[in-house]
Amino acid sequence: MSYLITTKNILLETILTITNLNKKFGVLHAVNNLSLEIKKGNVYGILGPNGSGKSTTLGIILNVVNKTSGEYKWFGGKLETHEALKKVGAIIERPNFYPYMSAYENLKLVCHIKEISENKIDEKLEVVGLLDRKNSKFKTFSLGMKQRLAIASALLNDPEILILDEPTNGLDPQGIRQIRDIIKLIASNGTTILLASHLLDEVEKVCSHVLVLQKGKMLYSGKVDGIMSNEGFFELEASNLNQLSETLSQLSAVEKITIEEGKVLVFLKTPMEASELNTYLFQKGIVLNHLVKRKFSLEEQFLALTKN
Incomplete structure (x- = not known):
């Protein structure tokens, strides 16, 4: 029953x-x-x-x-x-x-x-x-x-x-x-x-x-x-942005790096936690004064879907 x-x-x-x-x-x-x-x-x-x-x-x-x-x-x-x-x-x-x-x-x-x-x-x-x-x-x-x-x-x-x-x-x-x-x-x-x-x-x-x-x-x-849901991206700041970008480019998890308005944006192709990234950069002698992990908004995903 x-x-x-x-x-x-x-x-x-x-x-x-x-x-x-x-x-x-x-x-x-x-x-x-x-x-x-x-x-x-x-x-x-x-x-x-x-x-x-x-x-x-x-x-x-x-x-x-x-x-x-x-x-x-x-x-x-x-x-x-x-x-x-x-x-x-x-x-x-x-x-x-x-x-x-x-x-x-x-x-x-x-x-x-x-x-x-x-x-x-x-x-x-x-x-x-x-x-x-x-x-x-x-x-x-x-x-x-x-x-x-x-x-x-x-x-x-x-x-x-x-x-x-x-x-x-x-x-x-x-x-x-x-x-x-x-x-x-x-x-x-x-x-x-x-x-x-x-x-x-x-x-x-x-x-x-x-x-x-x-x-x-x-x-x-x-x-x-x-x-x-996506791997998202990190928003970073440090005293030397060029050094920061060069160091980040050596990471296999990183797909793309851009610099916008005094911040380095790091786009990922595989998962990575903020603590993991922070530890990696600290070991390379880079101290961050700003670190935020962001997800793409629905608007960004929608525009990506409909761009063509």
């Missing part, structure tokens, strides 16, 4: 599978042979510049854009797309509610359209920090509040996955921070999230996994930590 339960849970782990998906608009290949898998409980960021195919991909899996070829399956293909989408919450356009109706009245209407219970309205308003404004008219809301109300709307059916397309677009820093905190809160409760963005900082701060797209093609798919 226990074995059957375990097997069932494993089968349910994959929420969405995309295989060799293509979308062409005339000569434009907006989505180019895209394949990926979305696993339950993770926060995925689809990262790419404008025109990379992010929104088109989301439109296809939400059944509002027709694919050219390939396939996608929700929940292992056990449900028809129409039924599967009842377990999905999504915001792919700007919030569009009735301006002279209150937040509560707008969500009540959403419940009626989706044929779901109204008993979760207050709960979802609290999640997005709008419970105290439930009776305020939508037209009085700031852009950030409108976006938060849209998220509350998408959560009304307790979706297994929440899909957000550029959720912080046009918001001020405070509004961006509020949306990020809400995404983290929703994810902490076990909801899978698929987030499309062109903002590297946004993806780095809220996502566990990242998918990098460019001109419809997948350049990277994996953990955010994975794309940032």
Whole structure:
């Protein structure tokens, strides 16, 4: 009996599978042979510049854009797309509610359209920090509040996955921070999230996994930590930079050495700890007055991936 339960849970782990998906608009290949898998409980960021195919991909899996070829399956293909989408919450356009109706009245209407219970309205308003404004008219809301109300709307059916397309677009820093905190809160409760963005900082701060797209093609798919994992580089200072550079060039672990703004940057090809490097230089008669080991940021890795 226990074995059957375990097997069932494993089968349910994959929420969405995309295989060799293509979308062409005339000569434009907006989505180019895209394949990926979305696993339950993770926060995925689809990262790419404008025109990379992010929104088109989301439109296809939400059944509002027709694919050219390939396939996608929700929940292992056990449900028809129409039924599967009842377990999905999504915001792919700007919030569009009735301006002279209150937040509560707008969500009540959403419940009626989706044929779901109204008993979760207050709960979802609290999640997005709008419970105290439930009776305020939508037209009085700031852009950030409108976006938060849209998220509350998408959560009304307790979706297994929440899909957000550029959720912080046009918001001020405070509004961006509020949306990020809400995404983290929703994810902490076990909801899978698929987030499309062109903002590297946004993806780095809220996502566990990242998918990098460019001109419809997948350049990277994996953990955010994975794309940032590299041997990194050391930032060093000493009284004689030329002597320091010459001594470092004798190390087999060193791939490249550059001097920038009075600091020697040492790029590695194999792992090396800061203490190991410091000891080596001290034995060579060089005393450092600055030593920092750095990792390449998501931005640096993204630019390296998309440079061509």
